[in-house]
Amino acid sequence: MIRKPFLPAACALLGAVPFCSLQAAEPALALGEQVVTATRTSVPVAAAIAATTVITREEIERTQAASVPDLLARVPGINIARNGGTGKNVSLYLRGTNANHVLVLIDGVRVGSATSGDMPFQHLPVELIERIEVVRGPRASLYGSEAIGGVIQIFTRRGEKDGVRPFLSAGYGTHDSSRGSAGLSGGNGASWYNLGVSGQSTEGISARLPSAGYEADDDGYHGQSALASGGHRFANGLAVSGTLLRIDADNQYDTGYEANADSRQNVYGARASYAPLAGWTTRLQAGRSEDKLDTFQGSAFDTRIDTRRDSLAWLNEIALADDHLLLLGADYLHDEVNGTTAFSEDSRDNHGVFVQYLGGHERHDWQLSLRRDWNERFGDHTTGGAGWGYALTDTLRLTASYGTAFKAPTFNQFYHPRNGNPLLEAEQSRSYEVGLEGRPGWGHWSLNLFHNEVDDLIAYFNAGDGLRAYNLDRASIRGLELVVDSRWLGWDWRANATLQDPRNASDRSGQGDLLPRRAEQLLNLDMDRRFGRIGVGASLHAEGRRWDNAGNTVELPGYATLDLRAAYWISEALRLQARVANLFDADYETAATYEQPGQALYLSVHYQAL
Numbered sequence: 052m053i054r055k056p057f058l059p060a061a062c063a064l065l066g067a068v069p070f071c072s073l074q075a076a077e078p079a080l081a082l083g084e085q086v087v088t089a090t091r092t093s094v095p096v097a098a099a100i101a102a103t104t105v106i107t108r109e110e111i112e113r114t115q116a117a118s119v120p121d122l123l124a125r126v127p128g129i130n131i132a133r134n135g136g137t138g139k140n141v142s143l144y145l146r147g148t149n150a151n152h153v154l155v156l157i158d159g160v161r162v163g164s165a166t167s168g169d170m171p172f173q174h175l176p177v178e179l180i181e182r183i184e185v186v187r188g189p190r191a192s193l194y195g196s197e198a199i200g201g202v203i204q205i206f207t208r209r210g211e212k213d214g215v216r217p218f219l220s221a222g223y224g225t226h227d228s229s230r231g232s233a234g235l236s237g238g239n240g241a242s243w244y245n246l247g248v249s250g251q252s253t254e255g256i257s258a259r260l261p262s263a264g265y266e267a268d269d270d271g272y273h274g275q276s277a278l279a280s281g282g283h284r285f286a287n288g289l290a291v292s293g294t295l296l297r298i299d300a301d302n303q304y305d306t307g308y309e310a311n312a313d314s315r316q317n318v319y320g321a322r323a324s325y326a327p328l329a330g331w332t333t334r335l336q337a338g339r340s341e342d343k344l345d346t347f348q349g350s351a352f353d354t355r356i357d358t359r360r361d362s363l364a365w366l367n368e369i370a371l372a373d374d375h376l377l378l379l380g381a382d383y384l385h386d387e388v389n390g391t392t393a394f395s396e397d398s399r400d401n402h403g404v405f406v407q408y409l410g411g412h413e414r415h416d417w418q419l420s421l422r423r424d425w426n427e428r429f430g431d432h433t434t435g436g437a438g439w440g441y442a443l444t445d446t447l448r449l450t451a452s453y454g455t456a457f458k459a460p461t462f463n464q465f466y467h468p469r470n471g472n473p474l475l476e477a478e479q480s481r482s483y484e485v486g487l488e489g490r491p492g493w494g495h496w497s498l499n500l501f502h503n504e505v506d507d508l509i510a511y512f513n514a515g516d517g518l519r520a521y522n523l524d525r526a527s528i529r530g531l532e533l534v535v536d537s538r539w540l541g542w543d544w545r546a547n548a549t550l551q552d553p554r555n556a557s558d559r560s561g562q563g564d565l566l567p568r569r570a571e572q573l574l575n576l577d578m579d580r581r582f583g584r585i586g587v588g589a590s591l592h593a594e595g596r597r598w599d600n601a602g603n604t605v606e607l608p609g610y611a612t613l614d615l616r617a618a619y620w621i622s623e624a625l626r627l628q629a630r631v632a633n634l635f636d637a638d639y640e641t642a643a644t645y646e647q648p649g650q651a652l653y654l655s656v657h658y659q660a661l
Contacts, residue, residue, distance in 0.1 A: 088156070088184040088204040090409060090418065091193050092368055092378055100418045100438030100450050101190075102127070102486065102499050102532065106183040108208070112657070113579060114590065115616050115630045117230075119175040119183075123203070125575045127499075127532040127547040128187050130594055132568045132641040135258030136648045137228070137251075138272030138302050141173050146187055146501060147528040147553030147569050148200030149509065152458060152478075154190070156204040158280070158294040160320040160338030165358035165386040168197070168461035171342070174300045174316060176249040176276040178220060178232035181208045187532075188501065189482045191456030192420040192436040195382060195403045199456040199480045199505065207278055207294060210236035210243040215660075218247075222628075222655030226269070226648075228253035230655075234278075244281035250274065256646055259305040263644040266305060274300040282322075294320040309349050317341040330370035338362045355390040358462075374411040380404070386462070394466040395473070399427040401459070414442040424457070428465070429477045432457045450486040455479070464509055464520040472520045480505040494537030503528040504556075510566075510601055524557035526566060542580045549573040555601070564603045568642060570594040572609070586618040599643040610639035628655045 087093050089101040104126045116122045120141045124131050132150075134140040142150035151168030154161065163170040183205050190198040210216070214237050221231040234247030252273045259265035276299075282292030296318040303311045320338040327333065340360045346353045362384050369377040382405075387398040405422035418438040425431055438452035458478040465471050481504050488497035507522040530551035537544050551573075553566040565571070572595030579588035593611035598604075616630040629652070636650040 086184055088202050089186045089190070090378070090407065091366060091380065092376065092407075092409070100416070100440050100452055102187040102484070104185040104187070106185070108181050111177055111180065113586075113588065114577070115618075115628055115653070115655075116177055117632075117653070119172045119177060119180070119205070122177065122183065123172065123185070124592060125547075125577065125590070126185050127534055127575075128201075128530065128549050128551070128573070129185070130568075130570045130573055130597075130641075133647065134642055134645045135270060135304065136226075136256045136272075136646065137253050138173050138255070138274060138300060139258055139270070139304060139645075140169075140171070142169065142568065142642075143172060144569050145185075145200035145203075146503065146530055147551045147566060148480075148503065148505065149458075151461060152197065152199040154194050154197040154202045156202065157296065157318050157340070158207055158320045158338075159204070159322065159336050159364075160294070160318050160340055161360055161362045161384065162316070162318060162340040162342075163197075163360070164342045164356070164461075165360055165388055166356055166462045166467075168463075170203075171314065171316065174274055174276075174298050174314065175205065176232070176274075176278075176298065178230075178249040179208055179234070179247045179276060179278045179296075181206045187499075188452065188484055189434075189436065189454035189456035189480060189503075191434040192422045192454060193380075193405060193407060195384070195401060195422065195424050195434075196426070196432075196457060196459045196477075199458050199478065199503075207245070207280055207296060208234070208236060208247060209245050209280055209282075210238045212237065213239055217658070217660050219658040220655060222653055224653030225651035226254050226256060228651075228653065241285075242281070242283040245278065247278045249276045255303070256648055257305065258303075258646060260644050260646055265307060265644070266309070268305075268309075270303040270305060272300070272302050274298065287325075289323065289325045291321075291323045293322070294318065310347065310353075312344055312346045314345075315341070315343045332368045334364075334366040334368075336362075336364045336366075354392070356392065357389040359387045361385040361387075374416075376409040378405075378407040378409070380406075388462050393468055394462055395468070395471075396428070396462075396466050401426045416440045418452075426459050426477075429459045432477065432479075446490045448488045448490075450484075450488070452482075452484045454482050456482070458509075460509060460520070469517055470511075470519055475509065475520060476507045476522050478505055478507050478509055478522075493539075494535065496535045497533075499532040501528075501530050501532070510555075512601070523555055523561075524559060526554065527556040528553040528566075542578050545575075545577040547573075547575050561601060564601065565598050567598055567601050567603075568607075570597045570609070574611075584620045586620075588616045590614045590616075594641075597641075605643050607640050607643060610637050612637050612639075624661050625658050626656070628657065629653070 089103050120131050128146045132142040145153050155163050155170040186202045190202045216236050219233050223229050230251035232249035236245040254269045255271045258270040261267035277297050280294045284290040298316040300314045318340050322336045324334040342358045344356045364382050366380040382403040384401040403424040407420040410417050420436045422434050434455045436454035440450045442448050460475045484501040486499040505526045508526040511518040532549050534547040553569045555561045555564045574593040576591040591613050595609040597607050613634045614632050618626050618628045620626045632651045
């Protein structure tokens with residue numbers, strides 16, 4: 052992963068004195084590594100003026116992460132609230148912003164529920180993911196609505212090499228949990244393809260605390276996924292590719308009675324790129340994402356939510372000169388909802404155009420962007436971003452950036468017949484950031500300071516007949532991120548810490564209260580080492596206290612969990628793995644009355660043809 056720490060402060064904060072005299076190690080990511088999310092272009096990560104984390108396939112396998120939320124919880128600035136155990140709803144808060152302030156893409160296709168605005172990360176199959184890019188900080192000037200806190204893009208697995216490369220995995224563990232995957236990938240130089248399936252099943256734990264009046268039963272989860280993707284580059288340079296992803300899940304949960312939900316996510320994406328002239332590349336992308344949810348009380352049908360998002364993008368990269376790139380783009384988004392709830396409106400459109408200029412001269416580089424959106428219901432919005440980087444030395448870089456963003460209310464917030472509020476305004480934000488990054492011979496370090504002010508932040512209050520959305524005058528979120536990656540005494544170390552202060556800064560009641568379910572302190576420490584055929588590792592995750600409600604009357608104490616893992620390579624293609632999660636059986640909650648898994652053991656076998 053790419054992380055940006057400030058070494059001396061990290062040493063003091065983590066109590067890791069040996070870090071201050073680390074030995075040489077290879078950088079976690081070479082300067083030429085390509086990322087696309089921070090700029091919507093394929094540029095070296097060092098040229099992107101944004102706090103960016105990349106989770107690779109190698110890291111997914113090394114950490115033995117069981118879910119995408121487990122992976123993302125290791126990213127600086129992210130804390131997650133979980134409504135129970137495996138497969139239960141999660142809310143992801145990036146840099147203290149709301150859970151629906153993060154734009155999520157799968158292979159470039161905008162995904163997530165149009166009603167809630169949330170992404171069901173808990174259903175995504177880690178076995179079918181190639182890498183994840185997380186950009187922290189506003190990116191509305193490139194993507195439009197939703198990117199107040201940042202952007203998360205998930206890339207599915209793809210074939211690269213000639214021939215056929217099968218992969219297989221199977222595992223079993225505590226709570227009668229089983230999972231498996233199988234697939235084929237390959238190519239012939241001009242073409243590539245990937246076919247894969249995955250599934251998991253668990254008896255689970257009781258999703259909510261019996262002491263709070265909920266049934267003391269196990270709430271199970273069962274999920275299956277299938278992926279088909281491929282692409283071809285023609286002799287004239289035209290490149291086309293496509294993705295089909297389907298995820299089905301059955302989830303049991305506690306509401307005071309026996310309840311379960313059947314969900315389905317479908318993602319369809321098609322892309323084409325062509326260079327009609329030297330220095331000019333044009334790209335087209337079309338996509339559709341579907342989020343469907345049926346809920347049941349026992350065997351009786353209860354509700355249905357069916358949302359669809361259609362997107363179209365046209366991008367043009369124009370190389371003006373060496374180290375100078377102009378990006379011109381246009382986007383179209385159509386959201387539509389159906390189901391048993393009678394929304395006052397069931398569809399809306401958004402059109403957007405934008406321009407971005409990436410440039411550099413000697414030790415300076417910059418990123419400038421400007422966007423105009425036309426939302427069918429919430430009018431016109433202009434957003435912009437400006438970033439500047441300066442190489443103080445060959446291994447030390449200073450960055451500064453400013454960005455504005457907006458977020459249109461979701462269908463639930465605005466159109467829902469019971470909880471919606473037709474008087475809501477769109478949320479708007481201003482964000483400032485300063486960073487310092489070093490790449491000495493022993494690894495990476497950096498420090499990021501950020502301040503985000505959100506006007507008309509949407510929150511919920513009890514209107515007597517249930518929760519209802521309303522606009523806060525303003526919220527203020529300040530924070531600091533520290534990260535260090537290195538190798539010391541043969542061990543690979545990856546650590547990050549976040550200190551943040553997300554507060555209600557409005558003139559109404561509640562001024563000065565912390566925003567709910569955001570922890571003020573976050574800490575992650577990973578260490579791994581390989582001894583010949585044996586690999587061992589550990590992960591420490593800790594979070595400070597948080598409040599479960601906007602009024603700051605229900606406190607959730609801080610906690611820490613420690614995971615241990617080991618692997619044995621029978622061959623470079625075949626390995627056995629074991630993981631102990633929550634070694635010390637920590638008892639904690641990230642959302643009030645919702646249980647979290649205790650100590651658990653998982654065993655698995657993996658095969659990946661070389």
